[in-house]
Amino acid sequence: MPKYVIERLLPGAGDLSASDLQGISRKSCDVLEALGPKVQWVESYITDNKIYCVYIAPDESLIRKHAEMGEFPIEAVNQVRTIIDPTTSE
Template sequence: MPKYVIEREIPGAGDLTPETLQEISQKSCCVLQELGPQIQWVQSYVTDNKIYCIYIAPDEETVRKHAEKGGFPANSVAQVRTVIDPTTSE
């Protein structure tokens, strides 16, 4: 199943409290349950003004549906074509 990187522009994201991040995570998980097992949240990276999320989903439409139902921005959705790391150079 394809993997996606979602860029969410959220001003002040890096200043969100642990409680707020927990609330956002809980909302995301509730929407994921509604949408069914075909979409999975892998993890997210919080920066100063953005959150980058990694999802596994059948298509971009499903990722965007999750964002819409959860009230989350999805400013950019890109399918991961391959993964590289330092061992790729060997």
């Protein structure tokens, strides 16, 4: 199943409290439950003004539907084509 990296612009994201992040996570999980098992949230990375989320889904439309239902911003959706890490150099 394809993996996607979603870029979300959220000014001040790095200053969100643990409670704020828990609320965002709960909302995302509630939407995922409504959408069914075809779309999965893997993890997210919080920077100063953006959140980068990794999802697994059959296509981009489910990623966008999740964002629409949860009222989450989307700047870009990028399908991961391959993954490399330090072992790739061996």
